[in-house]
Amino acid sequence: ELRPSDGAGVVDGVGIVVGPAARGAIVQSVLPGSPAEGKLAPGDVIAEVDGADVAAAAMDDIIARLRGSAGSTVSITVERGADTSTVDVVRKRLVVPPGSGPVAIAAIGAVGGARC
Secondary structure (H helix, E strand, O other), X not given: OOOOOOOOEEEEEOOEXXXXXXXXXXXXXXXXXXXXXXXXXXXXXXXXXXXXXXXXXXXXXHHHHHXXXXXXXXXEEEEEOOEEEEEEEEOEEEEEOOOOOOOOOOOOXXXXXXXX
């Protein structure tokens, strides 16, 4: 369970920190050793999650779509510059270190820096 006071906790997700973008959400960082490492990069704009267009979706909805049970797969379509690609990421249990700040984990995801 996530402890809002220090941001530490355990969460099932892909291991990215996301923030709001003009369309969808933007990847702010990728957690080292996470399932998203090598597949997603800071600056990627998440346009679809599991085939659902999230361009106009609320951050809470995008985060909820990115979260899921460890071992399940999520398909994420991202825009990187002029290129669009889709990657499949297998969610896993992630440990969020203390001092990560308050988060709405997509494991992990909150406005201004949510983790998914």
